[in-house]
Amino acid sequence: MNEPLIEVKNLRVEFDVRAGVVKAVDGLTMTINRGKTLGVIGESGCGKSVTARAILNMIPKPGKITNGEIIYHRRVSKNGHGQMDDILDLTKTEPDGKTIRSIRGGEIGMIFQEPMSSLTPVYTAGAHIHEAVSLHHLTPVRKVGDQIAEQVTAHRSVTKEEARAIAIEMLRRVGIPKPDQRVDNYPHQLSGGQRQRVMIAVALSCEPAMLIADEPTTALDVSIEAQILDIMRELQQSANMAIMFITHNLGVIASMAEEIVVMYMGKVVEQGKVLEIFKDPKHPYTQALLKSIPQLGKKTRGERLASIAGMTPDPFNLPTGCVFHPRCPMFMAGKCDKITPQWKEVSEGHYASCLLYEEV
Amino acid sequence: MAVAEQPISVPAPAKQRQVSQSYWSLVWWKFKRNRSAFIGGVLLLSMYVGFVLIPEFLAPYALESTSEYVEAPPTKLHFVDSNGNFSLRPFVYGMERKIDVKTRSRTYAEDTTRMYPVYFFTHGDPYKLLGFIPTDIHLYGVDQKSDPDAIVLLMGADALGRDWFTRVLYGGRLSLLIGLIGQVLTIVFGTVLGVMSGFYGGAVDQVIQRTTEFLSAFPEIPLFMALAAAIPQYWSQLTVYFMLTVILSFVRWGGLARQVRGLILSSREREYVLAAKSAGASDNRIMFRHLLPSTMSHVIVIATLAIPGMILAETALSWLGLGIRPPLTSWGTLLQDAATVRAIHTTPWELWTVPFILLTILAYNLLGDGLRDALDPYGSR
Numbered sequence: 188m189n190e191p192l193i194e195v196k197n198l199r200v201e202f203d204v205r206a207g208v209v210k211a212v213d214g215l216t217m218t219i220n221r222g223k224t225l226g227v228i229g230e231s232g233c234g235k236s237v238t239a240r241a242i243l244n245m246i247p248k249p250g251k252i253t254n255g256e257i258i259y260h261r262r263v264s265k266n267g268h269g270q271m272d273d274i275l276d277l278t279k280t281e282p283d284g285k286t287i288r289s290i291r292g293g294e295i296g297m298i299f300q301e302p303m304s305s306l307t308p309v310y311t312a313g314a315h316i317h318e319a320v321s322l323h324h325l326t327p328v329r330k331v332g333d334q335i336a337e338q339v340t341a342h343r344s345v346t347k348e349e350a351r352a353i354a355i356e357m358l359r360r361v362g363i364p365k366p367d368q369r370v371d372n373y374p375h376q377l378s379g380g381q382r383q384r385v386m387i388a389v390a391l392s393c394e395p396a397m398l399i400a401d402e403p404t405t406a407l408d409v410s411i412e413a414q415i416l417d418i419m420r421e422l423q424q425s426a427n428m429a430i431m432f433i434t435h436n437l438g439v440i441a442s443m444a445e446e447i448v449v450m451y452m453g454k455v456v457e458q459g460k461v462l463e464i465f466k467d468p469k470h471p472y473t474q475a476l477l478k479s480i481p482q483l484g485k486k487t488r489g490e491r492l493a494s495i496a497g498m499t500p501d502p503f504n505l506p507t508g509c510v511f512h513p514r515c516p517m518f519m520a521g522k523c524d525k526i527t528p529q530w531k532e533v534s535e536g537h538y539a540s541c542l543l544y545e546e547v
Numbered sequence: 548m549a550v551a552e553q554p555i556s557v558p559a560p561a562k563q564r565q566v567s568q569s570y571w572s573l574v575w576w577k578f579k580r581n582r583s584a585f586i587g588g589v590l591l592l593s594m595y596v597g598f599v600l601i602p603e604f605l606a607p608y609a610l611e612s613t614s615e616y617v618e619a620p621p622t623k624l625h626f627v628d629s630n631g632n633f634s635l636r637p638f639v640y641g642m643e644r645k646i647d648v649k650t651r652s653r654t655y656a657e658d659t660t661r662m663y664p665v666y667f668f669t670h671g672d673p674y675k676l677l678g679f680i681p682t683d684i685h686l687y688g689v690d691q692k693s694d695p696d697a698i699v700l701l702m703g704a705d706a707l708g709r710d711w712f713t714r715v716l717y718g719g720r721l722s723l724l725i726g727l728i729g730q731v732l733t734i735v736f737g738t739v740l741g742v743m744s745g746f747y748g749g750a751v752d753q754v755i756q757r758t759t760e761f762l763s764a765f766p767e768i769p770l771f772m773a774l775a776a777a778i779p780q781y782w783s784q785l786t787v788y789f790m791l792t793v794i795l796s797f798v799r800w801g802g803l804a805r806q807v808r809g810l811i812l813s814s815r816e817r818e819y820v821l822a823a824k825s826a827g828a829s830d831n832r833i834m835f836r837h838l839l840p841s842t843m844s845h846v847i848v849i850a851t852l853a854i855p856g857m858i859l860a861e862t863a864l865s866w867l868g869l870g871i872r873p874p875l876t877s878w879g880t881l882l883q884d885a886a887t888v889r890a891i892h893t894t895p896w897e898l899w900t901v902p903f904i905l906l907t908i909l910a911y912n913l914l915g916d917g918l919r920d921a922l923d924p925y926g927s928r
Contacts, residue, residue, distance in 0.1 A: 243825055283830055292827035299825075304818040309840040318836075319826045389826060 191260060192397055192429050193219040193242060198255035198278075200237050200246060200453075207503040211237040211250065213453040216530070219397065221260075224423065224430040226444030226461065228437065228476070230499060234453040235433045239399045242431075243295060244277050244287050252278045261294065262396065293323035296390030300402035302383035306374040312385045313370035316354035317347075319389045357388040361418050380411035384418070391422055397429040404439065416443060437480055441465060449473050452500065452510045455530075459537035469539040471517045509542060517543060577921040584917015590910040595727075598719030600677060606713035607688040607699060609672035610876060614698055614708035616642060618894050619655050621703045621711075629659045638664040639689065639699050652893075663689040663697040703896035705884060714876055715900055721788065721877035723907065726858040729792040729799075730850050733857075736800035738846060741807025742834045746815055756808070759801030768867075770798060771860075775869040784875045791870050795860055803849055810842045844922040851915035855908040862904060878904055 200212040212234040219225045227235050240246050242257055257277040280287040291297075299305045306315060351370065358366035361384040374382055383403065390398060400419065404412040416439065423430055432443050440447060440461070447464050449457040449472065457470040468474045478493040497514040500506055506513055512523035519542065528540040579585060597605055624637040641661030645654050665687055673683040689697040702711040744755040774794045778787055814820070815838060823837050858878075864870030865879020866886065873880055878900050884890065885897035 245821075245824055288827045288829060290827075291825050297822075297825040299818055299822055301818045305822040307819045307823065307837045307841075309837075318823075318828070322827045322832075386822065389822075 189220040192221045194258040202250045209502045222427040224444045226440035226447045227433045229450035233450045296395040297399040300405045313354040317350040361388045457539040581917040587910040587913030602716035603674040617708045619704040702899045718876045718878045725861045726854040729795045729857045732796035737803030741804035745808040745811030848919045855911045
């Protein structure tokens with residue numbers, strides 16, 4: 188029962204810098220389904236974060252979306268009764284127009300990897316949530332037993348007392364102790380984990396249909412990381428929220444995502460169900476990536492941890508054919524460096540782009 | 548063997564209130580410890596109250612009340628009369644004017660036969676306190692009703708026989724206000740343009756930065772002259788006064804804009820800007836709600852240290868006859884009265900304006916210096 192929420196089709200994002208044009212994302216296609224978690228993994232600089240920003244149409248200068256579309260199935264209520272999907276291409280929205288601004292935060296929330304600096308230092312935790320809520324004129328406080336109030340979010344500004352109540356409730360939901368006191372704390376009075384929770388509370392305060400989590404736990408220690416992941420899972424279930432989870436931590440992705448997209452140099456190289464990819468990776472890059480994590484219980488005495496040979500290629504001067512071929516252990520001379528591999532279904536619901544699975 | 552288990556009484560922990568010192572309480576704490584800055588602040592506060600709010604009360608006479616004591620020297624306060632009797636209440640002697648026929652000059656001598664005690668909270672010229680409370684109480688004065696010749700001129704009189712101290716008080720109102728209002732305008736121009744310049748970069752930045760360069764490269768006095776000359780003569784004095792403040796701040800916003808731009812350039816790359824944007828905040832919101840507040844402590848210091856320049860500029864312009872013109876009274880126009888060699892020779896008490904200007908500038912500098920230290924409460928010292 189997969190219902191698409193965001194469909195990225197053939198997306199290309201280019202950065203026109205002085206030294207040349209960098210294709211940060213090159214022909215990327217993927218689908219994020221309503222209420223599901225899509226994991227996006229890859230090395231630093233492979234275009235994960237740029238893809239996330241492209242969805243919110245906030246590519247930093249001098250970047251530009253040069254091709255492709257991002258279809259957003261926007262759920263709108265028609266005159267208060269019944270809902271229908273409105274199809275919107277996010278790449279076509281005005282970068283600072285009203286439409287995209289109401290989607291940002293209101294319908295697609297985002298959390299960043301730097302909890303230390305993601306909160307404005309001059310505002311309290313409560314003020315951040317108040318701002319997010321008032322920007323979208325939502326009153327997400329639900330009346331018990333009132334099903335209609337749950338569906339229809341009122342388009343009026345919240346009062347100060349309501350905003351404070353919402354803020355305390357959100358802080359409580361993300362597991363901050365003594366939320367009624369913490370609500371008045373400034374970012375510098377909170378610990379890193381608490382700040383990240385506040386960020387999550389801000390992103391979730393408008394009950395978005397999707398949350399983009401850009402390495403949300405990279406800067407946190409492991410115990411806090413586990414708590415944050417629990418909170419995200421719990422909130423996802425209660426609000427039927429889709430999550431695009433960007434990380435380079437394979438362990439985290441295995442526990443969070445249902446489906447995984449593996450990116451390399453701006454391209455998706457493999458996609459499939461999480462278990463299948465971990466059990467039976469098809470693309471040599473994914474295989475190498477999985478080999479490079481240490482495994483508990485495996486006899487590895489005397490062995491060194493595997494690493495991927497070579498360096499990521501120069502982005503100005505990408506290799507011909509398959510971009511991974513200079514580092515690939517299965518390199519087939521005369522083929523991989525000449526022919527660009529196609530997107531191919533290797534088994535049901537499991538895709539890869541590698542010449543190993545093409546008859547050339 | 549059953550040892551009765553003694554319940555260990557743990558003293559209930561004293562209810563601890565979470566003490567978190569806010570930034571501003573730290574600033575206040577540090578500011579209070581800096582004695583010279585504190586004195587400067589108190590001095591300025593009392594000056595603004597005295598000169599701007601209640602000069603009518605402090606002055607013994609109305610601004611326009613003239614007398615026959617033209618260019619009279621300051622009257623001396625006495626406690627002991629010519630017979631050696633001490634009185635706790637100070638008194639002044641009457642003044643007798645003599646005209647030297649040969650040199651055609653006026654001299655004043657004390658007439659010890661007439662004694663006028665100085666009363667406090669006495670009745671005098673009627674005025675409206677703070678603009679709306681009608682009263683005629685003055686801080687001090689002599690009884691003019693029983694003897695119209697009685698007068699007290701602590702700082703002498705000018706060429707129309709007006710009390711110089713009264714004029715200094717009223718002049719302070721315009722001079723101190725022009726510094727404050729002008730600086731508020733400068734802050735508005737400087738921060739808005741500085742934030743836009745830093746946030747948008749590119750063409751907006753270029754235009755704003757080149758404009759500040761142009762303005763700062765322009766020699767100030769000729770620019771003031773040109774702008775002051777552009778003020779139509781038929782405008783009311785009050786309009787001219789406000790135009791002057793606008794002109795002063797128009798010329799001086801550049802430096803502030805440049806500093807704010809620098810601060811914004813570094814903070815606009817911070818993650819919270821991105822976070823605000825991803826929460827759906829508009830550019831204006833990011834600029835003025837998220838970025839601007841963090842520059843405020845810097846702006847306050849710069850502004851405080853720049854107010855003296857503003858006051859001095861007004862004084863200089865009015866002295867040159869380009870700024871405020873009589874009948875409006877400011878410290879600049881008062882200095883203009885005292886600007887001739889003849890005035891310095893015959894009425895040196897008209898230079899009493901100068902210590903007031905010096906004191907104001909000094910107080911502002913002390914305050915600004917103290918604020919700079921205090922607003923960085925985490926810094927050393």
